[in-house]
Amino acid sequence: xxxxxxxxxxxxxxSRNGLAHKHVGSLHATDxxxxxxxxRDIYTRRxxxxxxxxxxxNAITASDPSEKGMMFEPAESKIYRHPTFYDVPDxxxxx
Amino acid sequence: MTVANISVSETPLxxxxxxxxxxxxxxxxxxxxxxxHAPMLEEDMALANMGLDLLGQARELYSYAAKVEGRDNxxxxxxxxxxxxxxxNLLLLEQPNGxxxxxxxxxxxxxxxxxxxWRAMMRxxxxxxxxxxxxxxxxxxxxxxxxxxxxxxxxxxxxxxxxRTQSAIDELWAFTGEMFAxxxxxxxxxxxxxxxxxxxxxxxxxxxxxxxxxxxxxxxPKSDWMQQGGRSGRHSEHLGHxxxxxxSMQRTFPGATx
Amino acid sequence: xxxxxxxxxxxxxRHIEDAERATQxxxxxxxxxxxxxxxxxxxxYRKTLTRQxxxxxxxxxxxxxxEGNWIxxxxxxxxxxxxLAKVQDECGxxxxxxxxxxxxxxxxxxxxxxxxxxxxxxxxxxxxxxxxWADIGTIGWLVDGAAIMNQIPLCRCSYGPYARAMIRVCKExxxxxxxxFEIMLTLCRGTAEQKxxxxxxxxxxxxPVLMMFGPxxxxxxxxxxxxxxKIKRFSNDELRQxxxxxxxxxxxxxxxxxxxxxxxxxxxxxxxxxxxxxxxFKQVLAGNGPCNRDRMAARRKAHDDGAWVREAAxxxxxxxxxRAALQAAE
Numbered sequence: 120x121x122x123x124x125x126x127x128x129x130x131x132x133x134s135r136n137g138l139a140h141k142h143v144g145s146l147h148a149t150d151x152x153x154x155x156x157x158x159r160d161i162y163t164r165r166x167x168x169x170x171x172x173x174x175x176x177n178a179i180t181a182s183d184p185s186e187k188g189m190m191f192e193p194a195e196s197k198i199y200r201h202p203t204f205y206d207v208p209d210x211x212x213x214x
Numbered sequence: 215m216t217v218a219n220i221s222v223s224e225t226p227l228x229x230x231x232x233x234x235x236x237x238x239x240x241x242x243x244x245x246x247x248x249x250x251h252a253p254m255l256e257e258d259m260a261l262a263n264m265g266l267d268l269l270g271q272a273r274e275l276y277s278y279a280a281k282v283e284g285r286d287n288x289x290x291x292x293x294x295x296x297x298x299x300x301x302x303n304l305l306l307l308e309q310p311n312g313x314x315x316x317x318x319x320x321x322x323x324x325x326x327x328x329x330x331x332w333r334a335m336m337r338x339x340x341x342x343x344x345x346x347x348x349x350x351x352x353x354x355x356x357x358x359x360x361x362x363x364x365x366x367x368x369x370x371x372x373x374x375x376x377x378r379t380q381s382a383i384d385e386l387w388a389f390t391g392e393m394f395a396x397x398x399x400x401x402x403x404x405x406x407x408x409x410x411x412x413x414x415x416x417x418x419x420x421x422x423x424x425x426x427x428x429x430x431x432x433x434x435p436k437s438d439w440m441q442q443g444g445r446s447g448r449h450s451e452h453l454g455h456x457x458x459x460x461x462s463m464q465r466t467f468p469g470a471t472x
Numbered sequence: 473x474x475x476x477x478x479x480x481x482x483x484x485x486r487h488i489e490d491a492e493r494a495t496q497x498x499x500x501x502x503x504x505x506x507x508x509x510x511x512x513x514x515x516x517y518r519k520t521l522t523r524q525x526x527x528x529x530x531x532x533x534x535x536x537x538x539e540g541n542w543i544x545x546x547x548x549x550x551x552x553x554x555x556l557a558k559v560q561d562e563c564g565x566x567x568x569x570x571x572x573x574x575x576x577x578x579x580x581x582x583x584x585x586x587x588x589x590x591x592x593x594x595x596x597x598x599x600x601x602x603x604x605w606a607d608i609g610t611i612g613w614l615v616d617g618a619a620i621m622n623q624i625p626l627c628r629c630s631y632g633p634y635a636r637a638m639i640r641v642c643k644e645x646x647x648x649x650x651x652x653f654e655i656m657l658t659l660c661r662g663t664a665e666q667k668x669x670x671x672x673x674x675x676x677x678x679x680p681v682l683m684m685f686g687p688x689x690x691x692x693x694x695x696x697x698x699x700x701x702k703i704k705r706f707s708n709d710e711l712r713q714x715x716x717x718x719x720x721x722x723x724x725x726x727x728x729x730x731x732x733x734x735x736x737x738x739x740x741x742x743x744x745x746x747x748x749x750x751x752x753f754k755q756v757l758a759g760n761g762p763c764n765r766d767r768m769a770a771r772r773k774a775h776d777d778g779a780w781v782r783e784a785a786x787x788x789x790x791x792x793x794x795r796a797a798l799q800a801a802e
Contacts, residue, residue: 150788
């Protein structure tokens, strides 16, 4: 008999106050409480974290890489959104 | 050639410290036996973490015992060169791992006690013990959390897990009384506010244990007969086998440094 | 993102082979771009990586056993804590690697079942026994040393989740080899009996460690495509040579000799070693090493003994969900 699948979770850790939670890896657990404990036991053994989020992997909705053109390329031409687009004489100094 | 056991001057404070050190070492050793064999990888990580917490506690306590004793004993001599009759740990902690339910029930009974105990010991007039207590309390608190979550899942999981967990509770219950016992040697330390009276922690322990056990749809045994002896070196047969493995290198190669 | 859930089923059009896509894919690899789980990839790339990453994961998990054999007998409390932490790290590494493999569409359970069923391989080295404490030092020094040689280039592997897992693994493993070397150094500076123990361990492990890098380049079956896909960046023989050159001075420092009287330094400064017994390697891979049966039996036992625990946790989660649904309905 095939072994039944235990749900997969994604783990996000805030390593220091002031930083955002960052994806660090995954684990398997049957429920959220055990997932949080497993995340602590697996991903913070060397003092890597101050706060943990666990999210069921199947709760994540991801963009489709084949739609990369439609999704992300239109932003590339809007260079006026970046400070370097504007000419300010050097003598004005930092702005 | 054989290595003689070390002799220990068991003044009340040395004896007291060795008892707690032995508790931590023996339970840490038992947990380390799981490494590579746990029910899932995530739990392998958790068991090793708890084992490492306990080994760390044992080392600090042995080092303090050596300092208080003031002879040439050290953490390794205490761990590796005392025989069964010189070990002072609780009988509960030397009980074999058995199945995962047995290991978790043992952990749950002890951690629930240790957490209360170390929290109270943070007010010890002995500053070293108070510092060790502060570190150990945080570790024990997590052990309580982890083991109680498992007790609930195992008790309220499947018929098989319920049966195994109830049987573990029934088998280990008689070893819980020893955690709250006090002898004359320790009574003096309690009076001097170096140690705390574990009997005072019993109501809170029972309350926590009962509430988790009942959430797990399990029951505590009615029997109040309790086994004792570990604190004075009268152990179960299991400890000798544990020590013969733990100490095999030091006994085979006397005096070598590793 | 290490998630299986992002992977689409096999019926998805992205799995249909397509010459144009294959060309684009190779162009991305050539430009040193990373491939991510949702990206189109040739079926053979997916298959190769699933095989390699899962074998790597199995190796970490089976690799816990030979060293785990000494946790309860470690000769000092300091060594005991270090060894337990090291073997625990290996468990963690297996776990990260299974998660990386899962992003390619197979579940951990399927991968583990394949290993327990004897259908998937793991590193040959873990089929040798740890007989003395010096074996623990030797494994840390040589087996972890060889593993690091293999693993560092994998941090730049073309498949994102694998590369990220390897970065974490390499970072954590940095203490493993030092731990092993320290054990060896203590033995070599100890009694004559301890030094002999260290030499004996080196004698037994040296050739199996050289075999860890895999068959010689002229017969390695997977190398060509793996190199093209930037899964592999150095050949087996290149890495093996790099390892030997790094190890010789360390052994000299310890005062140990290699069980290879033909070993000599050539003009280029590389250490040449004698012919490796590839028949032994083949036999160990085929299941005939000294410990293959014990290793598999131990993993199967852990899996079978743990089944009721996993079932209980699943059943509890299901009950809790149902209770929550009932409460919500009230």
